[in-house]
Amino acid sequence: MDNKSVQAKLAEEKRINDLIAMQALERDLRNFQIMEEIHFIKMPFWKKRERRMMEWLTYEKGGIRPKK
Incomplete structure (x- = not known):
């Protein structure tokens, strides 16, 4: 083999390794975006649902609703 x-x-080989690294980086970025959506966008929905459930358990089951 010559020089x-x-x-x-x-x-x-360097081009292939760079391509593989870019694909891995792209996959990691996508996974981060998915986790970000789950934790920062959908969490308030779950917090609201949790609050409604706690209110239902407290007040609809015979508890006394506090005056605001």
């Missing part, structure tokens, strides 16, 4: 073919092969 040019070795350098071409190394350049091709």
Whole structure:
């Protein structure tokens, strides 16, 4: 193997490794975006549902609603 073919092969391997690294980075970014949506967008919905459930358990089951 001459020097040019070795350098071409190394350049091709570097390109493939860079492509794999970019795909992994893209996948990690997508996973982060999904987790961000779950924790920062949908959490308030669950908090509201939890609050409504606690109010139902407290007041609809015979508890006394506090005056506001």
